[in-house]
Structures are given as C-alpha cells and as structure tokens.
Amino acid sequence: MRILKSSGIAGAIVIAGLAASPLFISGSARAQDAVEQFYRSKNNIDLIIGFTVGGGYDAYARLVARYMGDQIPGKPKLIPKNMTGAGSRIAAAYIHGVAPKDGTAIGIVDQSISLEQALGDSGVKFDTRQLIYIGNPIADNNVVTTWHTSPVKTIDDARKIEVALGATGFNTSSQYPQVLNTMAGTKFKIILGYPGGNEINLAMENGEVAGRGSNSWASWKATRPDWIRDKKMNVIAQIGLKRAADLPDVPLLTDLATNEVDREAMRLLSAPTAIGRPFFTTPGVPPDRVKALRSAFDATMKLPAFLDDAKKLNLDINPVSGEELQKIVADIIDAPQPVKERLGSVLALIEREKSK
Structure with missing residues (x-):
C-alpha cells in the first residue's frame, strides 16, 4: 500500500506500471x-x-x-x-x-x-x-433521369410534356417526381411497382417508361458507365445539399422551389442523401x-x-x-412540424393517386 503514496514522476511511473499489469486488464x-x-x-x-x-x-x-x-x-x-x-x-x-x-x-x-x-x-x-x-x-447526390429517346431532356421540357417515370414504391423513386410535379410544375406520370432499379432500367430501354424517378449518381457511374459515356440518359435534376462536382449544370431540387416554405421542404427531402x-x-x-x-x-x-x-x-x-x-x-x-406538414401533404398525393 505504501507504493501508492509515491508522488511526482516516480509515483506516476509506479501507477502506470500497475495499470499495465495483469491486475488491470482493461474492460475493453x-x-x-x-x-x-x-x-x-x-x-x-x-x-x-x-x-x-x-x-x-x-x-x-x-x-x-x-x-x-x-x-x-x-x-x-x-x-x-x-x-x-x-x-x-x-x-x-x-x-x-x-x-x-x-x-x-x-x-x-x-x-x-x-x-x-x-x-x-x-x-x-x-x-x-x-x-x-x-x-x-x-x-452522394441522387438524380432524376430520362432515356435519350425521351422528348424530356431538361426540367423545362418536363414542365411542358408528360412522360412516365418508373418507381419501386413509396420512396425516393416516386417522391422526387411528385415533389417536382407539385412544387416545380413538371408533368411526370409515376409508375409504381417495379421490384428494383434494374427492372426500371430495362423498362427505359424497352420504351415502357421514359425515365427513372431516382438513383444515386454514384450508382449510375458504377452500374451504367457506358450510358453516361454514350449519352444514353439525361440527368435533369439532382437531389442533395450542394451540386455534384461533375454535374455543375444540373439544377438541385432546391433550386427549383418558388417559395421559401417549399425550399425548406425540398431541403428536408434532400437530407437523406447523406x-x-x-x-x-x-x-x-x-x-x-x-x-x-x-x-x-x-x-x-x-x-x-x-x-x-x-x-x-x-x-x-x-x-x-x-x-x-x-x-x-x-x-x-x-x-420542424410546418416543414414536415408541407412535404407530407405533397407526398400523400402519391398514395392518393395509387388508390384511384
């Protein structure tokens, strides 16, 4: 017990030695x-x-x-x-x-x-x-895309022409197009029920749908680099808190808001990209x-x-x-509840449309 009375550097060394001994095996x-x-x-x-x-x-x-x-x-x-x-x-x-x-x-x-x-x-x-x-x-940012043969190649086109976008369910693949329709004036027709992204990609190639409601930009680069290289798809909007470095000219979802409440709702929708x-x-x-x-x-x-x-x-x-x-x-x-309520009221339109 006397050893614990040691002070200064010598005492610290003694205590350190005890801590390193088998009696002081750490809980970790x-x-x-x-x-x-x-x-x-x-x-x-x-x-x-x-x-x-x-x-x-x-x-x-x-x-x-x-x-x-x-x-x-x-x-x-x-x-x-x-x-x-x-x-x-x-x-x-x-x-x-x-x-x-x-x-x-x-x-x-x-x-x-x-x-x-x-x-x-x-x-x-x-x-x-x-x-x-x-x-x-x-x-990574998510993106809304259309096939190269689609008449919709930009957001401005999507405000004038109705085209179908494939979606897997009530998730980002349907949420992004619905928010764009309600808050940015696009005319997307949302087709629900695809089991996965590959099935939507095939539907785009076959002309069954004109585009895909959501995919991450990183996933496109990983799974379809040839489509990007050969310009087989159009990236018409990106969802994130800032633009991707290699998509500098593609608007963010939040860029398309027409008022501050919608902008905050779009920002909430964009947060899950992290x-x-x-x-x-x-x-x-x-x-x-x-x-x-x-x-x-x-x-x-x-x-x-x-x-x-x-x-x-x-x-x-x-x-x-x-x-x-x-x-x-x-x-x-x-x-904040008001932001959630605004976004929720818009996304509820998906379920309402599905039940018709």
Whole structure:
C-alpha cells in the first residue's frame, strides 16, 4: 500500500506500471475477447439487401460484404441475401422486428425510410431511430433521369410534356417526381411497382417508361458507365445539399422551389442523401458488438484492397460513420412540424393517386 503514496514522476511511473499489469486488464480487452468468441461461434452474419441483384444498393452491399467480415473479431462471413418488396420496407421491418437481436443480421435499405417515418407514413410501422446504424459507404447526390429517346431532356421540357417515370414504391423513386410535379410544375406520370432499379432500367430501354424517378449518381457511374459515356440518359435534376462536382449544370431540387416554405421542404427531402446506402443492425444488440461492427465498417472503408475494388467497379467511396448516421436520422425525424406538414401533404398525393 505504501507504493501508492509515491508522488511526482516516480509515483506516476509506479501507477502506470500497475495499470499495465495483469491486475488491470482493461474492460475493453475483455469485451474484445467476448465479441471474438461470439462471432467465431456464429461463423456468418446475414446481410439483408432490400433490393434486387445488380442495382446500386446491391453493388455496395456485396462489395462491403467481401471485406468487412475480416475486420470483425472472430472473422465471420457476411452472407448477402436479397429481400425485396415495398421499396425495401419489408427488409427494414425484418431487421427491426424479426431478425436475431444479437449482431448476426445487418440490413441495407432505401435511404428515405426515416423521412417516411418523419412524415407519418403508416407503412413504416417501426421507429427507424431504434435501428443501430453501422455506416454508409457513399454520401452522394441522387438524380432524376430520362432515356435519350425521351422528348424530356431538361426540367423545362418536363414542365411542358408528360412522360412516365418508373418507381419501386413509396420512396425516393416516386417522391422526387411528385415533389417536382407539385412544387416545380413538371408533368411526370409515376409508375409504381417495379421490384428494383434494374427492372426500371430495362423498362427505359424497352420504351415502357421514359425515365427513372431516382438513383444515386454514384450508382449510375458504377452500374451504367457506358450510358453516361454514350449519352444514353439525361440527368435533369439532382437531389442533395450542394451540386455534384461533375454535374455543375444540373439544377438541385432546391433550386427549383418558388417559395421559401417549399425550399425548406425540398431541403428536408434532400437530407437523406447523406444516409446514402445505410448499413444497420437490429435494436438490442449488445454495445460491445455494436462497437465492433462500427469499427469494422470504418476500417473497411480505409482498406487499400477495398478501395481498389471499388475503383474497378466504378463505386465512389465517401463514407459516413454509424454515429453520424444515427444523428442524421434523429434530425430528420425531429424536423420542424410546418416543414414536415408541407412535404407530407405533397407526398400523400402519391398514395392518393395509387388508390384511384
């Protein structure tokens, strides 16, 4: 006990030596061991993808899955599984309420689900704040596009000519065209029900629809670089908080507002672009496993091999941490009520039109 009475530098050295001794094994080390033992016993983590194979969400999910498992203590494999339907709400609901709440299930779904909850959408039957966010590999603007044979090649054209845009459900793919119709005077006809982006792309090529209501600019560059190179599609609007560097002449959604209330509503609609391609796990996962999953995601984003693969696949990487995503989701849901009411009244027109 006398040793604890040492003072000054000598005392600090003695105390530091004690802290480094086996008697002072840190709680974090024990937690690391527990996490490693848990994931070694489980072997696999299900990665539930809310959209069909081959689209932007799927591409990012499968790329992350190839590398992230090795960064988790115990090195479990991430097994991609596509669970489509209702604009990815089925997958989100599964992760929230059905999947094991132990860190063996991860989801990736549409970035707009938190906004849908904020606006009181009855189809979102759970609180997205309860999901535990792990990270997002790409914060990027979304875009509204038309096929090169469409008579609508600009926003001004869309104000004069009615064309059909494909959408997967009540998400960004239908929300953006509806907001443009109501707040910017366009004449888009929204066609709901496509299971995924690939099916809308095929419908564009076949002339079934004239364009696509939403896709991230990064996903277009990754999945259809030839369309961009060969000018087979027109980017007529972008959704984000600032213009993409390589789309300097394409107007932001907020540029098209005609009054301040609509501009703020458009800004709220644009906020989920920071959510991007969100990876999350179930409510109730123990904190040590949450920390391990988030740390593994962050480490994956810096791996040279991961970044090389992303470059080969034309997938941009601009990550957002799980902690940041958790705050963004909360901020969206807690947005000012008048702004939510204005945006909600516009988006309700989608459901009203569908029920006719």
